[in-house]
Amino acid sequence: MESFNHIVDVLTGAVFFKVPLFGVEIELIVLYLAVPMLFFTIWLGFPNIGCVGHALRVLRNQPRAGEAKGDVSQFAALTTALAGTIGLGNIAGVAVALTMGGPGAILWMFVIGWFAMTVKMAEVTLGLKYRVTDARGHVHGGPMYVLKAVLARKGLPRLGIALGGFYAFFALFGAIPMVQVNQSFAQVSVVTGISNGWAYGIGLAFAVALVTLGGAHWLGEVSKRLTPLKVAVYLAGVTAILILHAGEVPAALARIWHGAWGFDAAAGGAIGAFVAGMRRAVFASEAGVGSAVMAHSLARTEEPVSEGMVALLEPLLGTMIVCAVGGLALVVAGTWNDPGLQGIEITSAAFAHVSGWFPWLLAIVVVLFAYSTLVAWGFYGLQAWGYLFGHGPKAQWSYKLLYVVALPPAAVIDLGRVIDIIDSSFFLMAVPNVIALYLCAGELRRDVRDYRARARRGDVAPGSGAQ
Numbered sequence: 001m002e003s004f005n006h007i008v009d010v011l012t013g014a015v016f017f018k019v020p021l022f023g024v025e026i027e028l029i030v031l032y033l034a035v036p037m038l039f040f041t042i043w044l045g046f047p048n049i050g051c052v053g054h055a056l057r058v059l060r061n062q063p064r065a066g067e068a069k070g071d072v073s074q075f076a077a078l079t080t081a082l083a084g085t086i087g088l089g090n091i092a093g094v095a096v097a098l099t100m101g102g103p104g105a106i107l108w109m110f111v112i113g114w115f116a117m118t119v120k121m122a123e124v125t126l127g128l129k130y131r132v133t134d135a136r137g138h139v140h141g142g143p144m145y146v147l148k149a150v151l152a153r154k155g156l157p158r159l160g161i162a163l164g165g166f167y168a169f170f171a172l173f174g175a176i177p178m179v180q181v182n183q184s185f186a187q188v189s190v191v192t193g194i195s196n197g198w199a200y201g202i203g204l205a206f207a208v209a210l211v212t213l214g215g216a217h218w219l220g221e222v223s224k225r226l227t228p229l230k231v232a233v234y235l236a237g238v239t240a241i242l243i244l245h246a247g248e249v250p251a252a253l254a255r256i257w258h259g260a261w262g263f264d265a266a267a268g269g270a271i272g273a274f275v276a277g278m279r280r281a282v283f284a285s286e287a288g289v290g291s292a293v294m295a296h297s298l299a300r301t302e303e304p305v306s307e308g309m310v311a312l313l314e315p316l317l318g319t320m321i322v323c324a325v326g327g328l329a330l331v332v333a334g335t336w337n338d339p340g341l342q343g344i345e346i347t348s349a350a351f352a353h354v355s356g357w358f359p360w361l362l363a364i365v366v367v368l369f370a371y372s373t374l375v376a377w378g379f380y381g382l383q384a385w386g387y388l389f390g391h392g393p394k395a396q397w398s399y400k401l402l403y404v405v406a407l408p409p410a411a412v413i414d415l416g417r418v419i420d421i422i423d424s425s426f427f428l429m430a431v432p433n434v435i436a437l438y439l440c441a442g443e444l445r446r447d448v449r450d451y452r453a454r455a456r457r458g459d460v461a462p463g464s465g466a467q
Contacts, residue, residue, distance in 0.1 A: 101276025104259025108277025113319030125308030141297025
């Protein structure tokens with residue numbers, strides 16, 4: 001066990017190695033993910049400004065079944081990806097950013113989320129371009145397929161297979177979001193008094209199994225209904241907090257602005273606010289990690305760039321709206337500054353300002369967020385498993401059963417080292433994915449420019465979803 005713990009410590013230390021940034025230490029992996037956000041935003045011509053309207057038009061004109069290659073609609077692919085992206089990190093993560101960097105961190109989360117939109121678009125476009133179809137006619141995609149195809153084309157097939165395998169291997173571990181089970185049980189236990197973690201874990205695993213065992217179609221159907229619901233319920237609670245404290249909103253906005261630019265010396269001034277906001281925005285958006293590519297690759301479309309544009313809505317909704325509005329609510333409620341609270345406790349206390357039963361509403365939100373995340377990441381792990389062991393029925397069922405069985409213990413165990421392994425694996429996925437983005441930078445720009453030119457002329461391919 002000592003040897004195992006030492007290995008985990010070395011892995012965690014390497015992945016989350018910190019470097020000084022203007023006197024504040026920040027994880028190198030965060031910078032590794034932040035740099036392509038800036039680069040591709042400029043390189044691709046600021047699609048996070050000019051393509052949002054087009055992305056919405058794509059969703060309004062999605063091809064129906066049989067009109068294009070793919071297993072689910074473009075809206076279902078988007079909500080499946082959002083199910084995995086908008087999780088407890090968007091609730092507790094905002095509170096952590098406030099604790100670390102003060103109110104100014106909220107503005108920087110918003111800004112970094114805006115840059116993250118372009119990376120989402122880039123990685124999803126590549127995922128659609130290089131997706132594959134199995135013997136049963138189902139499509140599969142992800143950074144591993146991109147790396148395999150692109151490096152084979154460059155005369156380095158073994159390196160492509162190795163980097164794709166590297167991504168898939170760590171995706172298997174990164175796709176076990178045990179903390180979602182643990183933290184959702186913690187909030188449910190607080191408001192209900194339920195102390196039987198095994199019962200909660202088994203019940204949640206059973207609910208996940210109903211969707212996971214059903215396949216991609218079930219996943220898409222559940223996601224496109226559950227994701228809007230969970231976001232709407234959470235934003236309803238946040239809106240109630242803002243209405244209750246309406247008179248304090250202008251002062252809160254001013255405090256966020258001043259904190260972002262260092263006029264408030266708390267929490268390290270501007271640099272502390274920037275680092276905290278960047279760290280949490282990168283984590284919350286998952287841009288650069290490549291996980292959402294596996295969901296978007298199912299989309300029914302013949303135009304990879306069109307789905308890439310749909311994907312840029314993810315950080316817009318998850319980071320720029322959900323995180324920013326939630327952060328504003330915590331600032332006006334004042335609970336972020338309570339030294340006796342941390343993480344989701346800060347959000348729960350803010351909800352309690354509205355009514356004594358509002359923490360129950362948060363418990364419902366937490367369960368919905370955790371459930372949808374577990375369902376989506378179960379699918380991501382299945383794609384990684386399929387890349388390594390094949391997409392046959394036996395291989396798929398073996399992974400699904402392993403995934404479901406792994407969930408209940410998370411409600412009762414001290415996660416500790418498990419979280420270290422899962423978090424490290426999650427961010428190691430970004431290493432080969434970002435390499436793939438840089439390798440394909442030239443073709444990405446050509447493809448995006450070509451698609452946008454054809455879209456302006458109304459000359460996109462049939463079944464693109466953008467007529």
